[in-house]
Amino acid sequence: MILTVTLNTALDITYRVPRLTPHASHRVGEVTERPGGKGLNVARVLAALGRSVTVTGFAGGATGAALRAQLAEASRVRDELLDVAGPTRRTVAVVDERTGDTTQLNEPGPLISSAEWARFRTSYEELLDSADAVALCGSLPPGVPVGAYAQLVRAARAAQVPVLLDTSGEPLRRGIAARPDVVKPNADELAELTGSHEPLRATRDARRRGAHAVVASLGADGLLAATPDGAWQAAPPAPVRGNPTGAGDSAVAGLLAGLVDATPWPRRLTHAVALSAATVLAPVAGEFDAAAYEDFLAKVSVQERASAA
């Protein structure tokens, strides 16, 4: 099975209002609620592709219970989330129906105790025994050490399980030094890590920091990969209009499937870009338009870039 880790899961709530006016009172017309957090989105996409997938991380309180109930309903993902004392955070997206713009309010997440973190690492190492690959996704909740992903990368390498890291800031900086197989920063995360806004240079710089391969997600420009086998850029035939939330998570799902199957990089990137573009066409993160995915597979262009450093 494929394992995804989401330490800071979230109950994602979306409110639609006719118009958002600061300091006014609003009756919310439509409320939707779904299990959130990058690793959960990755897992749902992998499950929809027919992969056996397990999720772990933390869930707690009434919001955690709601998240787990909805996860069980919505997908064939195996739930190995650990119960914690603090409540799972909510994220609230307020969609202004007049402009289509979204105002986002993100709670910080529960305070994880050191005992809970120790319990997680034990459970994680047990899950690695039956994992073909593992993805470590998203932000860290309060209380989890900033070097958490470095610890989890090292444990995966010790268990000989290929590991992909998708996070940002200091957790990325520390995690990449533990030599994960793949990191997948977006353009902002890559620039923050390397100080360079030139994607090819920054991608190669990130590789030198420890990652075996770096795949940068560049929005409408697709994916740019620096790998031991070479460097490639894969892009959809034209910019895809829709809801980009979760597009990066679907790219991670494609990269993980390719990692397990040891698919050659150009083909692996094609799948990841096609999944990502098909996700932009779906209304919510963690889902994709299956027909569009098949269609994009034939249309994604892959170009080799000057040989990797």
Added chain:
Amino acid sequence: MILTVTLNTALDITYRVPRLTPHASHRVGEVTERPGGKGLNVARVLAALGRSVTVTGFAGGATGAALRAQLAEASRVRDELLDVAGPTRRTVAVVDERTGDTTQLNEPGPLISSAEWARFRTSYEELLDSADAVALCGSLPPGVPVGAYAQLVRAARAAQVPVLLDTSGEPLRRGIAARPDVVKPNADELAELTGSHEPLRATRDARRRGAHAVVASLGADGLLAATPDGAWQAAPPAPVRGNPTGAGDSAVAGLLAGLVDATPWPRRLTHAVALSAATVLAPVAGEFDAAAYEDFLAKVSVQERASAA
């Protein structure tokens, strides 16, 4: 015991953000969560005054479970809320720390089935058997008939239990025609009901529509009452600065206690105004500053107005 009815209970969530910017993403610094809905606030104030109090209405889903757990923790209120299939609504108040202003997002509430509504009425009539007074508070959730409060007022009168109604719009218009003992509109609700913005005229007009007594809450101007015994205005010695949320609910708590004890109107209004003003000094609805309440009791002024119509 005193019974309060809250058909559209809410889990009240407050987010503090450094500055609310539409269409941007915000990390919420501080999250607080508490049981909400007018009737629950009234009940908590009555419980703090040492009264035996029972709450009923609807609660459902993970939000309903969280609300009930917090209610049990926070107060000595007896919980007779009915479990329903739909989830209890959330309200989200986003406080801009720069200006202190609040942006409010209110979910509509669960859809109540006709079977759930019928079950409620049976349970309500049973609770009336041991009630000394009942308050009917707040908005109606979807699915509950607009004439709901008229039905509940008639049932209370049939059981010879004094009944106070605190709602707005069409549910108030229909409910008042069923002849409740007291209605407590605020200035906007009173103007909407009667078409008049002149408080004394509007209060008397509301009485003619069926209420035995009308007590209008006029913010800093206190309470204006039109009753069979006369008309009075009771006001705090000076405008009180603070958080006015829940001030009207505390006035209802004071009026209910006076209804049960058959306190003469001037004294009854004094208690209600003092409680209301002491609530403005407390940080959240459903609580009041006990020392300030005692202090206000000696300072509230009550003036008789020209004899009631």
